[in-house]
Amino acid sequence: MTTSADSRSSVALAGDASALPPQRHIRTFKPRRGRITAAQAGALDRLWPQWGLEIPAEGEELDLAELFGRVAPLQLEIGCGMGDAVVAMAAARPDCDFLAVDVHTPGLGNVLRMAERAGLTNVRAAAGDALDLLRWQIGSDALDAVHVYFPDPWPKARHHKRRIVRGDVVALIADRLRTGGALHCATDWAEYAEEMLAVLSAEPWLRNRFPSGYAPRPTHRPVTKFEARAVRDGREVFDLSFVKI
Template sequence: MPENHSSTAPATSPVPAPARARREPMFPDGPAPDPAGSHHERRIRSFQPRRSRVTPGQGDALRRLWPQWGLDIDGLSRLDLGELFGDPDLPVVLEIGFGMGEATAQMAAADPGTGILACDVHTPGQGNLLGLAERNGLANVRVANGDAIILLREMLAPDSLAGVRVYFPDPWPKKRHHKRRLIQPEFLALAATRLAPGGLLHCATDWEPYAEQMLEVLSASPDFENTQPDGGFAPRPEFRPLTRFEGQGLDKGHVVHDLLFRRRAAR
């Protein structure tokens, strides 16, 4: 009669880890992997979530500081920016995509009278910016995790922003991916509703074809006017720091274009 192995596992069989442990988030009280994924429509996005390696210092900052200075973009409630920054009179600028946060921290330090709501999906960058804010005493920085479109559309009040900054967004260089680029007429129409009249939309890119597209769609928008009398690109303003990434591009011969457009007064 053959030996029955159905009820006894071999002594050398590995013991699988409990399923619950494998699903536990790295930062239980930190940024969620997809905070609005179950609440809003699926659509073509201009970004790809990146959860690369988090250093011990970044992880420590996320664990300690996220409950105080971070927020998930879940699209479920309207933000009170005065309450978020602890000052109802503080002008607030939305920065979409901040990388590792070095330039954001420099701008916050140079202009403590302006709040920066910095939005990104890169977990190491979120932790790095929180750490920079703490080390430099930057009480005017808040970090938002998730889709900037949902933040603008669902969570910010009309005319609530003093500015919007979009520095070096993904150029999506392949023609079939151009529809993923952030600076499109639909985005400009939405951003205009959240910018106060006179609010500044500032874009920068080192990808020349994208720069030309930005200039074209911004110039065609009825909601914005170019700050440059000649209708072209702007020189880099002093308040935008020269980042390490930008310096590397300049060393390679890249040309960086800045675009500064103001929201027109309501007609």
């Protein structure tokens, strides 16, 4: 999912979405096809009308109170996969609301299935491009935390522009975070971890909670199957934890 040579100022990008040019931005993901199980499909049928939303290419700001049925701190997970992390975090923090974003339909169905089985009412799922969500539907200072766990590393040099942790996107996320809000990232791709650390450290509105570099593994992030496979294959996992100042 996404360091870019975008020449627009981070202030214009993060502060005023309407000032952006009309062309579509570079995709930070590649669409995936996957088999959807009966349980996932059933969860989508039952819960999507109330707990799901389609992200438009542009549109109006979300009414978060209407979406969740209350006003509470909001945490966003970009690229929720099969939902292990967001559901675990939501269960541990019933005082917060959680919005899980992905383009993978089976994964979104699994998020809703797991939330329903756990009896959670503070999880919602969004289908589509997280950058469109951030640009058009989330306002400044609206987010309590953003989580970006194991995004696509786009390992080929010509594809690095597609990485989601890049300067313009980080500036946008920083604008949407409240003061004191957190940005957590993790990757098992060492070269990408170095780039993440450099990009996040360069954002003037963010401060590294661990000035020496990478963060210890946070207790709020469960070990997913993806991470367990990375560790089993001998790849080190890097965590980064920054706060909005």
